[in-house]
Amino acid sequence: MNANLSPEQIDFYQEQGYIILEDFLSTEEVEHWRKVLDEAIRGRDHAMLPDRKSLAHDTPGEGPEDRPGTYYGQVFQQRVNLWQDNPAVKELILDPRIGKLATELEGVEAMRVWHDQALYKAPWSNPTSWHLDNVYWSFSSPHATSIWIALDDVGPENGCLFFLPGTHKKEDYSVVPIGANMPELFETHPDFKGIEPVVGRMKAGSCSFHNGLTVHGATPNMTPRWRRAMTCAFMPVGSTFNGKPNILTSAQLAKLTVGDVMEDDEQNPVVYARGAEPAPV
Numbered sequence: 001m002n003a004n005l006s007p008e009q010i011d012f013y014q015e016q017g018y019i020i021l022e023d024f025l026s027t028e029e030v031e032h033w034r035k036v037l038d039e040a041i042r043g044r045d046h047a048m049l050p051d052r053k054s055l056a057h058d059t060p061g062e063g064p065e066d067r068p069g070t071y072y073g074q075v076f077q078q079r080v081n082l083w084q085d086n087p088a089v090k091e092l093i094l095d096p097r098i099g100k101l102a103t104e105l106e107g108v109e110a111m112r113v114w115h116d117q118a119l120y121k122a123p124w125s126n127p128t129s130w131h132l133d134n135v136y137w138s139f140s141s142p143h144a145t146s147i148w149i150a151l152d153d154v155g156p157e158n159g160c161l162f163f164l165p166g167t168h169k170k171e172d173y174s175v176v177p178i179g180a181n182m183p184e185l186f187e188t189h190p191d192f193k194g195i196e197p198v199v200g201r202m203k204a205g206s207c208s209f210h211n212g213l214t215v216h217g218a219t220p221n222m223t224p225r226w227r228r229a230m231t232c233a234f235m236p237v238g239s240t241f242n243g244k245p246n247i248l249t250s251a252q253l254a255k256l257t258v259g260d261v262m263e264d265d266e267q268n269p270v271v272y273a274r275g276a277e278p279a280p281v
Ligand SMILES: O=C(O)CCC(=O)C(=O)O
Pocket: 076, 119, 128, 133, 146, 147, 148, 159, 216, 217, 218, 229, 231
């Protein structure tokens, strides 16, 4: 895993709200991630937990995890928090090197996992509409970020990400529904209409990070092959509950009042904290 960042890369990310890191995983590592995730998804599908919240950014808790026949059900196969019930995924996702990248890119002190999501776009799937992530989550922070790891080569032909650079700077938490209509976001943000998008073409094993307020979307999968991606969202330590349920269970919600610091180490473990590295031996 190549987890080194130059100061120029950090500046680029903070200015543009996204960055692509080529060759993040080696060929062997990509093979391993694919195997672990393919198995984890099969395992999850065989053991659906009753209190398992799904998914859609905007409609949490609908479960079952796929909604065949709906538009969103045909955007991607979405599996949330596989790290919590699959030890092999946990080892990959709670890797402090990934947490360190998120922490350094955002210039914060420490990061917790918000949630992971395997996002597998099936052959011939719908596009992922323009949206921003943080507005759906249970905390609001200008320093939330997500890693998106390509497990297959991705381009506009099979559902690569597109970013609207600089949009994170508006710091607007208005909820934009992630529905079937690609232009919907621009009703809330007409000022973004003229921005030239950046194409997130990537080789398998490369990754991107995007800030939680950077507008992004993905093209449809126009191919007969799956587009596999693994993602994880990070929450800066010290973030507070904003009242949105998102993926929180009813038991977790019962313990939270708006303004409480989100510090449930079981649900949202700290993945990296500056200065907390073990001393070299
Ligand atoms: O993979 C996709 O199609 C969308 C990914 C996304 O929206 C995200 O990672 O925040």
